[in-house]
Amino acid sequence: MQDKEKRIKELVEELNKYAYEYYVLSNPSITDRDYDKKYDELLKLEKETGIVLLYSPTQRVGDTILPEFSKYTHKARLWSLDKAQSIGEIVDWHRRNIKFIEEYNKTAKEPLPPISYVVTKKFDGLTINCTYDENGILIKVATRGTGSIGEDVTAQAKTIKTLPLKIENESVIEVHGEALMTKQAFEAYNKKAEIPLKNLRNGAAGALRNLNVKETAIRNLSAFFYDVGYNEGNPFETYMEMMEFLKEKGFPVDEYIRLCYSIEEIEKEIEYIDNIRFELNYDIDGVVIAINDIKTRELLGYTVKFPRWAIAYKFEAQEATTRLIDVEWNVGRSGRVSPTALLEPVELAGVTVKRATLNNMDDIKRKNVKIGAEVFVRRSNDVIPEIMGVVEDSLEGSIEIVPPEKCPYCNSDLVLVGAHYFCENTLSCKPQMVKSLVHYASREAMNIEGFSEKTAEQLFEKLDIKSISDLYRVTKEQLLTLDKFGDKKAENLLNAIEKSKDCELSAFIYALGIPNVGIKTAKDLVKQFKNLDNIIAADIEELTSVPDIGDIVAQSVIDFFKEDKILKSIKELFDLGVKPHYEEIAIKENVFEGKTVVVTGALKGYSRNEIKEKLENLGAKVSGSVSKKTDYVIAGEDAGSKYDKAVELNVPILTEEQFENMIK
Numbered sequence: 001m002q003d004k005e006k007r008i009k010e011l012v013e014e015l016n017k018y019a020y021e022y023y024v025l026s027n028p029s030i031t032d033r034d035y036d037k038k039y040d041e042l043l044k045l046e047k048e049t050g051i052v053l054l055y056s057p058t059q060r061v062g063d064t065i066l067p068e069f070s071k072y073t074h075k076a077r078l079w080s081l082d083k084a085q086s087i088g089e090i091v092d093w094h095r096r097n098i099k100f101i102e103e104y105n106k107t108a109k110e111p112l113p114p115i116s117y118v119v120t121k122k123f124d125g126l127t128i129n130c131t132y133d134e135n136g137i138l139i140k141v142a143t144r145g146t147g148s149i150g151e152d153v154t155a156q157a158k159t160i161k162t163l164p165l166k167i168e169n170e171s172v173i174e175v176h177g178e179a180l181m182t183k184q185a186f187e188a189y190n191k192k193a194e195i196p197l198k199n200l201r202n203g204a205a206g207a208l209r210n211l212n213v214k215e216t217a218i219r220n221l222s223a224f225f226y227d228v229g230y231n232e233g234n235p236f237e238t239y240m241e242m243m244e245f246l247k248e249k250g251f252p253v254d255e256y257i258r259l260c261y262s263i264e265e266i267e268k269e270i271e272y273i274d275n276i277r278f279e280l281n282y283d284i285d286g287v288v289i290a291i292n293d294i295k296t297r298e299l300l301g302y303t304v305k306f307p308r309w310a311i312a313y314k315f316e317a318q319e320a321t322t323r324l325i326d327v328e329w330n331v332g333r334s335g336r337v338s339p340t341a342l343l344e345p346v347e348l349a350g351v352t353v354k355r356a357t358l359n360n361m362d363d364i365k366r367k368n369v370k371i372g373a374e375v376f377v378r379r380s381n382d383v384i385p386e387i388m389g390v391v392e393d394s395l396e397g398s399i400e401i402v403p404p405e406k407c408p409y410c411n412s413d414l415v416l417v418g419a420h421y422f423c424e425n426t427l428s429c430k431p432q433m434v435k436s437l438v439h440y441a442s443r444e445a446m447n448i449e450g451f452s453e454k455t456a457e458q459l460f461e462k463l464d465i466k467s468i469s470d471l472y473r474v475t476k477e478q479l480l481t482l483d484k485f486g487d488k489k490a491e492n493l494l495n496a497i498e499k500s501k502d503c504e505l506s507a508f509i510y511a512l513g514i515p516n517v518g519i520k521t522a523k524d525l526v527k528q529f530k531n532l533d534n535i536i537a538a539d540i541e542e543l544t545s546v547p548d549i550g551d552i553v554a555q556s557v558i559d560f561f562k563e564d565k566i567l568k569s570i571k572e573l574f575d576l577g578v579k580p581h582y583e584e585i586a587i588k589e590n591v592f593e594g595k596t597v598v599v600t601g602a603l604k605g606y607s608r609n610e611i612k613e614k615l616e617n618l619g620a621k622v623s624g625s626v627s628k629k630t631d632y633v634i635a636g637e638d639a640g641s642k643y644d645k646a647v648e649l650n651v652p653i654l655t656e657e658q659f660e661n662m663i664k
Helices: 002-024 032-049 088-106 183-192 200-208 215-220 239-248 263-279 293-300 362-366 430-441 453-463 469-473 487-499 503-513 519-529 532-537 541-544 552-563 564-575 608-617 641-649 655-664
Strands: 071-073 082-084 117-123 126-132 137-141 148-150 175-178 222-231 258-260 284-291 311-315 319-331 336-348 349-358 376-380 384-390 414-417 420-425 500-504 579-581 595-602 621-624 632-635
Touching: 071 336, 082 088, 088 263, 117 239, 117 263, 117 349, 126 200, 126 222, 137 148, 148 311, 148 641, 175 200, 183 200, 200 215, 222 239, 239 293, 258 263, 263 284, 263 453, 284 293, 293 621, 319 349, 319 430, 319 641, 336 376, 349 376, 414 453, 430 453, 453 469, 469 564, 500 503, 503 519, 503 532, 503 579, 532 552, 541 552, 552 564, 595 608, 595 641, 608 621, 632 641
Parallel strands: 082 311, 349 384, 500 579, 595 621, 595 632
Antiparallel strands: 071 148, 117 258, 117 284, 126 137, 126 175, 175 222, 284 311, 319 336, 319 376, 336 349, 336 420, 376 384, 414 420
């Protein structure tokens, strides 16, 4: 038995090596016949012994059907990228980076190096996050999902022949890549498919999100890898070093990667990729420009949505023409009544488009858009279809678009404010109230768990909820009259509503739904003004002195708090027990200012995002790996290899209780 087990290991190592040579290097060292012979021997031994290694090439076959997708929490967040569609936007971003480095180097003991950028293609596929354990074995592959939580697609991803099932590495890492369908694989699939695929991206996404793994295997996906998002091993000093690491470990890395030192060089590379993109065997929709130096990246950090150290340059979207059938008017949370174009279905970048944005009446008139005419439709940033103009020759016999005089939902009179029509019936207009309730209860706002749009609709229709404050007056008896509400669900919702009363001031500000104020702006306002009264009393100069707040946002805040009904609603919420709070950190007494901290294991009082935010508020830099530069490790239950590494390097290790005592 031992001899057979040894032979299995030998065959697996050999076959994986041959597969890498064949699929990644395109330089096979063995004939197909000899490969098949060894593969058949391995298959026979696995059946005889019942021993199947996790990284065996036989696991790529994909002959299973999974019952469902399970969720997977990424060890480190997968971020979206900010987007630019002009060189001017790249120039502005570059200038901000230069300014940051110059300011930092004025006082830094170890100045940052001159800026350099790495330019790569922006692949148009499906992001995958591949986790390898301390033995270098692939243990999990997940989709990006929300960025924090994705779907487990390990079985599906193993059908990608270029994806290493085992690497030579001794620490836990997460590697980010893009699963793609090549044009060759796409054409081969469509020749035999009963229902042909519309485009390469849908082909890849549909394959990975298919519970029938055999179907995934048939689509013959490929992948490129471009990032180590989580690393418990030695940290990288540059992005180029990281990419070399990926190559050395056997990951398929695109051969195109350029190091640039100026905007002129970046512009040249963008032009080059734009010229060759249609000649490639796979789809791309732009290029990614990222700062090379890792320390500079860490200091620049992130916004709420994007890393500040990278940006995606998006190529101009494709356009198509179709006929405008009609216009539908919809009411938003603010009461704005906006037009949506109903189109004759048209294929655009592989997607069937039936609806498109019209913005407002001024935009409609400027573009001379009319019902019955042929219109140019573009998928802006390849996501939101928008009508860009009209085919002039098609205007004969077309009909003018006329805005409604009454709200299409509650029949109230509409008022024209600037270029937009508004329904001022905030209490009885269903779309407004429902969307306001859903926004108020959302995770980044008051975080009322179990609150859905369907619940909001029932509260409005059956319980006559006409304001946010009414939410805090709902009783269990009332909830039990709603569809699909039993004792437990009613109690859970009431508990969540009660729990929301104790909230952070920034979350409350965001929950109010101030136009142009997102969660980051809400946090910036609170950090600057400390309490709600100060925000309400702030004038335009004080508001625009807050970083990243301009005239438009400042005026939105002023106009919002001018309304007596808004102030009355806020007082009503406070009277009902809502108590927003702001915890200001006393930086002068803060031992974590400027320190590098690593968190490992499960903490009782914090989620991973909460402890990260807490430490950053304290002025600390939160790192994903332990090194000699680490100042503290905070260890919770089931602390793993990071704890061992801290012991080895004599890095101070804190319990959660010790951390709490240090910040009191």
